[in-house]
Amino acid sequence: MQFPEETSVDVIKRLRRLEGQIRGLQRMVEEGSECREIVTQLAAAKGALDRVGFKLMSSAMSQQTEDTNMDELEKLFLKLS
Incomplete structure (x- = not known):
């Protein structure tokens, strides 16, 4: 399924931001940051990734046609979920 350009642009932007979060997490581990801080950032990254998935699903559902396999x-x- 193809996504509208607006959705693709938004998703790519979100994924790039998420990539930065993951690199930040790597740095935190390398630098020996507190476990609590790392887990907090992990939760934020996980939430961001979930939102990307929901954005894609929302777009797919709004584009449904007769050919769409529900x-x-x-x-x-x-x-x-």
Whole structure:
């Protein structure tokens, strides 16, 4: 399924931001940051990744056509939860 350009641009932007968060986490581990701080940042990154998935699913569901396999969309949605 192709996504509208607006969705693709937004998702790429979110993924790049997430990439920065992950690099920051790597740095925190390398520098010996406190576990609490690392876990807090991990939770933030996980939340950001979840939001990317929901953005994609929202776009897919809003584009549904007669050819859309709703069972497949439902399975994809459940993978996110």
